[in-house]
Amino acid sequence: MITATKPPRFLIIQTAFIGDVILATALLEQLHEARPDAILDVLVRQGNESLLANHPFLTDVLVWQKKGTKYRDLWRLLRTVRERKYDAVLNLQRYGTMGLLTAFSGAKVTIGFTKNPFARFFTHQVDHRFEPGVHEVDRNAGMLPVLGIAEPPRHRPKLYPSVADYTAVKGYQSQSYVCMAPMSVWFTKQYPTERWVELIKSLPKNLTIYLLGAPTDMAACEILKTLSERAEVVNLAGKLSLLKSAALQQGAVMNYVNDSAPLHLCSAMNAPTTAIFCSTVPEFGFGPLADVSRVVQTPELLDCKPCNLHGRKACPLGHFKCAWGIRVEELAQLDL
Incomplete structure (x- = not known):
């Protein structure tokens, strides 16, 4: 004490x-x-x-x-x-x-x-x-x-983008938008490219879709944009700092994220979150904390899920059912 x-x-x-x-x-x-x-x-x-x-x-x-x-x-x-x-x-x-x-x-x-x-x-x-x-x-x-501090009720994490951060993303906020952070360091935490494309095509046409990520994600996000064949998709991977990304996520209609860092950015900004859990599970203690948030997983009970705590470079069994079993229809449901 x-x-x-x-x-x-x-x-x-x-x-x-x-x-x-x-x-x-x-x-x-x-x-x-x-x-x-x-x-x-x-x-x-x-x-x-x-x-x-x-x-x-x-x-x-x-x-x-x-x-x-x-x-x-x-x-x-x-x-x-x-x-x-x-x-x-x-x-x-x-x-x-x-x-x-x-x-x-x-x-x-x-x-x-x-x-x-x-x-x-x-x-x-x-x-x-x-x-x-x-x-x-x-x-x-x-x-x-x-x-000597009594353990308080759960607090959310919190970040503090600057006025300059908010100003930098203001130009992207002229109409309703969705943010997607489709990549992850770990393959088995990452929803498949084909399914991201399906999700993009399923969302209302009046929504702009911003793809977020690190500079190393730029090429993969550009592929998503091309495959979606949708003019409203903007690739911002590598173009925004973490705090600018957080500021943009805060104003989104919805943020689609894997079990990765962008999920926790959403929690810190109390931004609406759809967290996609493939090989991992929220019971590990890394689920979303925003007031408006949900976890989407495959409804199939798999003996192999979770396969480990952090994710893997490939599905050990080769089928990746934990990801392919997640239904696009469920992800696309938005209460607008």
């Missing part, structure tokens, strides 16, 4: 992927609500720091330059962390490198998940449970009682 008379300083560590960083922002909301005087810093891997631009509760964002200089930069970070004399370090990452940094941080209180290989060296360990009804934001919030 933190009982210091001066404002406490907390470091939250989440050096995993984009979606994990977005979900970690729920913890920032909870910490600020409970201790508005607290100084809050976050540590993320290089490339994810832009997500936290404009965040009103953050004092500093530490960046781990993981590629190429992974261990050398780790020692640089460790020196910085120790110099700041944090009251508490909350490590949301379950892997060893950040566990090592947490253990040697010099913080009065170090909290992490029991799954971390260095957990025995933390002052406090918290279970990380995959159970129905338990979301990742709930698992992260399980660290709060250690700080």
